[in-house]
Amino acid sequence: METTRKNLLILHLTVFVWGFTGVLGKIISIDAVPMVWYRVLIAAATLFAWFLITRKNIRISKKQFIQFFLTGGIVAIHWIFFFHAIKVSTVSVTLVCLSSFTLFTAILEPLIKKQPIQMGDILIGLLIILGIYMIFKFEGQYTLGIIFGLLAAVASALFSTINSTLVQKSDPAIIGFYELVGALFWITIYRLYDGTLLHTPFNLSTKNWFYLTLLGTLCTSVAYVAGVAVMRTLSAFRTALITNLEPVYGILLAFIFFQNKEQMTGGFYIGATIILGSIFLYPIYKKRKNKL
16 A cells, blocks of 8 residues: 555656656757757666666567667657647647647557547547637637647657557567667757758757756656656556646646746636546546446
């Protein structure tokens, strides 16, 4: 019982830290692509150092390497879209749109795993679509941010569905490491192509370096390892409910840090309530369905 309480607290702190990534994305004064490049570089280096300290064997097969490496490209796209959405809109808008990944997972998972789509998934999806419509209607000035937030949700649903299959045969920490390496590779190729990598790549302000280090270590590698460790001892139902608090924590933190800049219309909050209510209902529906 004591171990469960400890792990619940760790998971809440982990999800809280994940929610803080949106705030950091707004504070860091560089574009989304270089920001993600620094993030994955720092996170991969930190994880590699952790593997060295713990003497963990990270050898994998050629097939696994290719799978993780390619999936890392999707992870990179997800983070780039996520941070770009924050740059062109607000943290609140981006996080609410990102939380719609439940809808896209309900669509993509059956297609990828060749399973039938459940009627309950469709109903939850329709509620989320209604919430997205409300946000589009009342926050039209953030249309570009909404679109990129939704694209980030699609990418999140895609790599989460792929990882749910990969994790059955491989250590999650090792999957995460090689996906970070893959993400770093693909973003590096892109930055070499557009010429930004060769233009004083490490010439950043002290403030940016501090927040990027927080983003790459605490919010990525440390939170990832901690989250995976406790999720192995907690039920999928509890894990899903607590993980769904990420946009709630993120929006609250955004209000604390940015105050009036995060003020939205009443229509936004109605739409956000519909979306967040739907994603909290989803694990409850899944749990009852599995009992039948």
